[in-house]
Amino acid sequence: MTLLQEKPLNIPQGRIDMTHGSGGRASARLIEQVFASVFDNPALAESNDQARLTLPEPGMRLAFSSDSFVIFPLFFPGGDIGSLAVHGTVNDVAMAGAKPLWLSAGFIIEEGFPLSDLDRIARSMAAAAHNCGVSIVTGDTKVVEKGKADGLYINTAGIGAFRAELDLSAKRVQAGDAILLSGPIGDHGIAILAHREKMSFAEPLLSDSAPLNGLVEHMLASGVDIHALRDPTRGGLATTLNEIAKTAEVGMRLEESAIPIRESVRGACELLGLDPLYIANEGRLIAFCPQAQADKLLQAMRAHDKGSEAAIIGSVVPDARHWIEMRTPLGGSRIVDWLNGEPLPRIC
Amino acid sequence: MTLLQEKPLNIPQGRIDMTHGSGGRASARLIEQVFASVFDNPALAESNDQARLTLPEPGMRLAFSSDSFVIFPLFFPGGDIGSLAVHGTVNDVAMAGAKPLWLSAGFIIEEGFPLSDLDRIARSMAAAAHNCGVSIVTGDTKVVEKGKADGLYINTAGIGAFRAELDLSAKRVQAGDAILLSGPIGDHGIAILAHREKMSFAEPLLSDSAPLNGLVEHMLASGVDIHALRDPTRGGLATTLNEIAKTAEVGMRLEESAIPIRESVRGACELLGLDPLYIANEGRLIAFCPQAQADKLLQAMRAHDKGSEAAIIGSVVPDARHWIEMRTPLGGSRIVDWLNGEPLPRIC
Secondary structure (H helix, E strand, O other): OOOOOOOOOOOOOOEOOHHHHOOOHHHHHHHHHHHHHHHOOHHHHOOOOOEEEOOOOOOOEEEEEEEEEOOOOOEEOOEEHHHHHHHHHHHHHHOOOOEEEEEEEEEEEEOOOEHHHHHHHHHHHHHHHHHHOOEEEEEEEEEEOOOOOOOEEEEEEEEEEEOOOOOOOHHHOOOOEEEEEOOOOOHHHHHHHHHHOOOOOOOOOOOOOOOOHHHHHHHHHOOOOOOEEEOOOOOHHHHHHHHHHHHHOOEEEEEHHHOOOOHHHHHHHHHHOOOHHHOOOOOOOEEEEEHHHHHHHHHHHHOOHHHOOOEEEEEEEOOOOOOEEEEOOOOOEEEOOOOOOOOOOOOO | OOOOOOOOOOOOOOEOOHHHHOOOHHHHHHHHHHHHHHHOOHHHHOOOOOEEEOOOOOOOEEEEEEEEEOOOOOEEOOEEHHHHHHHHHHHHHHOOOOEEEEEEEEEEEEOOOEHHHHHHHHHHHHHHHHHHOOEEEEEEEEEEOOOOOOOEEEEEEEEEEEOOOOOOOHHHOOOOEEEEEOOOOOHHHHHHHHHHOOOOOOOOOOOOOOOOHHHHHHHHHOOOOOOEEEOOOOOHHHHHHHHHHHHHOOEEEEEHHHOOOOHHHHHHHHHHOOOHHHOOOOOOOEEEEEHHHHHHHHHHHHOOHHHOOOEEEEEEEOOOOOOEEEEOOOOOEEEOOOOOOOOOOOOO
16 A cells, blocks of 8 residues: 555546645646646656657757636636647647647646546647647646635746747848738637627637647748748738847838738727727637748648638838838728737637 | 837836736736746747746656645745746656656736735745756746635746656555654645744744756755655645555654654644644755665755755654554554645645
């Protein structure tokens, strides 16, 4: 008989209490029965305080990213905090052109949180990780008193590997580049908002939360000299383009009519007084490549299911002010500023 | 004129509001003025959503670890949440015998949190990282509404590198190994508790929060065949030894009189009815090596300032029950179980 009795947790009815964050027997049980059992992989099974990992090939470079997820509510149309926490970090790693390999998962749980929800979220993370081809190899669980969190927050950090000759970075974006977008914008933010506000639409609105590493791999295989990739999450397409313009010290010119937006998202935005350019996406990417190769890259993107609605939305121009200007369908033009204020808190 | 005005934040009087978590202009300002300015390093300066990194030598393996820090209060005798978040992850990485290289930092901040405290914590993290020889290369900031967190939670994930021939892992611990401890136990947990309870002692109690990577490097240089290293944080020495016994499928025998404990910690524990074996440490490690090399390893540890009070505290024995037994000074013996319950919540 060992001292750590394998007493099963009551997952259907049980709740998290402070002992689950103690680092003692209750913590060990929670980790074994809720997390380790579904995240199962050799690095995790070694039961050390760190995962020990080997790169697929010596000499590869690493891409390393981290995101905390505080989305409310935890379950939403098209996903949940678990799958989102996997996709979000996988995508940030993939935007370096890297193959995402390993994730860490850190849970901050509010006392009283239902074990059944935690179990459902852990299974969703495991399924998402499997789907992305990554392993959750290390992690941590903390519990805070009732009223000191909002159910559950998750941090994921991710490591990917890429060949040293690859150089995808915002600073490589230059005048003459085309700007490509992989699909319609605003789905994630508007789906969350509509769900919170109990709005309903003829066409149901789903988050676009999805892994983009497969699409990126496919785009790299096209042989196009991609300068940079970025996923326009918080702050939306507008803010992401402004960030890149600032880093690359360029301006951009967009064609409003070329930017794909679903009718339901456009309608919801009009109703709510929101601009879809500022709404978060969780399964879209922006790509920059020389104008001359843009059609080739577009074809590659459209041939992949995560890029089937891709479009060329504008171009990079010299501009010391680093402005993003957008030509409207009526022939006018407006400046697309950084997001000001906070239209949709806790969207990711 | 660019659209991102470099308007300085009012750090002495300002407070975090929801816009700082929007991913827009206010987020960019916060990141630039509070975090990027003090974490300054080339990977971070590239302003991508991920850090792109090169291992010191091709063919090295990676150690990857993550921890969330929810300690209360944020500032305590001997440290703060910022330095603790760096030391905690650096130490978990170092316990693989790896050289810690890079950290991510994820901040979950409660609306209304003073910018001056955030600035102080960011500077403390930067100083701790510098002291450990690691760079904070990527990160994320989220803001949640007033009452949905307790000031600030920080997640750090860390990557270290080690030569492929090195194999420090709990499963290598075996009967015949000596158990070494790098210094007195209980300082961190008791310092936090005393501070919370406004207890005072003749000798002031400080957390032992400290980086252990220098000590580990020194121990590895001794040439001793170290089987495993582990830092006894949450759950204390007792729980950490039980975890290793379970993984390695062994038992352990401890000498109570050999375990270093400060008089002030012993006194506080007696007063509070706590057992120092279960109190968290943040700057101590346990090492396992063949008995025959234990004195050599002990000398190496004592020659380093982070191991000057090191001691041999017991040995590993065959035991199918995986029990930790401790011989008391009076000649009796008791079983040292896993931590049950939660004596000290939110200690890290």
